[in-house]
Amino acid sequence: MSTRPELADRPSAVIRPFTGTDWEQVWPIVRDVVRAGDTYTYDTTMSETDARAVWVEQPPGLTVVATEGSPERIAGTAKMGANRGGPGAHVATASFMVAAGSRGRGVGAALCRFVIDWARAQGFAGIQFNAVAESNVAAVTVYRRLGFEIIGTVPRAFEHPGLGRVGLHVMYLEL
Known part of the structure; x- marks a missing residue:
């Protein structure tokens, strides 16, 4: 995700729904982000089958x-839905991953803006990010610029491969 607003405001990406044939390009993005172990709480040895089951949301x-x-290249991906069921179903959540070669060009910010628009259109009252590593400064910067607030931080809840235990932010945007 870009920390430079002049780039983040002019993304070159087109965002569209995932189709089954996209997985061939999405899997390397998910695999590389998960294997790095520095932003997501997913098991770094997650299999492709497990990754697809976690990443591809069902309606x-x-x-x-x-x-x-052209030809079309996938630069990033996002998944979104209700954060919880039942009495919590009025709050959305989302996750984002951007290909290493596409970072810093506004792809992540464009995906986040898409999620905000989608959540509003679906009638959600807000969007909650449950576990944003405080060391993921680029993502935190984009989220805050788009209106999300850090509403709490669980201290030392994320085992970063290089920094040791860092906090996990809970972030929220009221819609």
Whole structure:
């Protein structure tokens, strides 16, 4: 995700719903982000089958891809849906992953804006991110610029591979 607003405001990506044939390009993005172990609480040895089951949302949730160029190349992906069921179903959540070669060009910010618009259109009251590593400064910067607030931090809840235990932010945007 870009920390430079002048780039984040001019993404070149087109965002569209995920299709089954997209997995061939989405899996390397998910695999690389998960294996790095520095932003997500997923098991770094997660299999492709498990990753697909976690990442590809079923309706009424949605998974999307951000594409660039011709031929179409997937630069990033997001998944979104209700944060919880039952009495918590009025709050959305989302997750984002951007290909290493596409970071810093506004793809993540464009995906986040898409999620905000989607959540509003679906009638959600807000969006909650449950576990944003405080060391993921680029993502935290984008989320805050788009209106999310850090409403709490669980101290030392994330085992970063290089920094040791860092906090996990809970972030929220009221819609």
